[in-house]
Amino acid sequence: MTSNSFSSTSGLPPTELIPWLNAEGSLTAILEEKAGQPLRVKRSFEGYRSLTLGQKKQLGVRGMMLNRPMLAWVREVQLYGNDEIPWVQAQSIFPLNSLKGQSRRLQHLKNTPIGYVLFKRRRTLPNERFISHTSDGWQRQTRYDWYGRTLMISETFLPAFLTSDL
Numbered sequence: 001m002t003s004n005s006f007s008s009t010s011g012l013p014p015t016e017l018i019p020w021l022n023a024e025g026s027l028t029a030i031l032e033e034k035a036g037q038p039l040r041v042k043r044s045f046e047g048y049r050s051l052t053l054g055q056k057k058q059l060g061v062r063g064m065m066l067n068r069p070m071l072a073w074v075r076e077v078q079l080y081g082n083d084e085i086p087w088v089q090a091q092s093i094f095p096l097n098s099l100k101g102q103s104r105r106l107q108h109l110k111n112t113p114i115g116y117v118l119f120k121r122r123r124t125l126p127n128e129r130f131i132s133h134t135s136d137g138w139q140r141q142t143r144y145d146w147y148g149r150t151l152m153i154s155e156t157f158l159p160a161f162l163t164s165d166l
């Protein structure tokens with residue numbers, strides 16, 4: 001179940017981007033289909049960070065917990081299709097309590113796309129999605145419920161994505 005809310009100062013996204021912003025399931029899978037080759041992932045950051053108030057709210061944190069410091073594992077990447085310049089930049093936030101048991105492997109992905117793990121057994125996952133326009137491009141922020149663990153993935157479609165043959 002996805003509820004999409006468009007919030008932007010410059011009206012609606014370009015028509016050709018809307019199916020990508022709304023796509024259910026793994027973005028990796030449809031980017032690879034478009035590229036005709038495996039997605040290349042370049043990591044720019046991976047490690048523990050203290051969450052901002054905004055990030056805590058996006059993760060659904062409420063009440064007193066909002067005022068407490070909250071650590072999460074954060075991964076920031078650029079995703080490459082069949083171009084020399086990146087199509088998407090992404091940030092994934094895993095609150096520590098979402099990194100128990102099996103999901104600890106999400107901290108050791110290296111250049112494997114998260115999508116390979118998240119959508120390994122299920123084509124789609126329950127989620128709530130927010131779409132907005134940022135200075136880097138149109139962005140979708142998805143809060144996933146992954147077997148009871150909450151994680152937040154933001155994906156921004158960079159200008160190169162729009163100029164590639166859609």
Ligand SMILES: C=C(O[C@@H]1C=C(C(=O)O)C=C[C@H]1O)C(=O)O
Pocket residue numbers: 025026027028029041075076077079088090091092112113114115116118153155
């Ligand atoms: C979350 C997915 O994985 C993709 C891969 C990412 C990564 O490896 O860090 C981040 C965001 C996604 O675009 C997906 O396939 O939907």
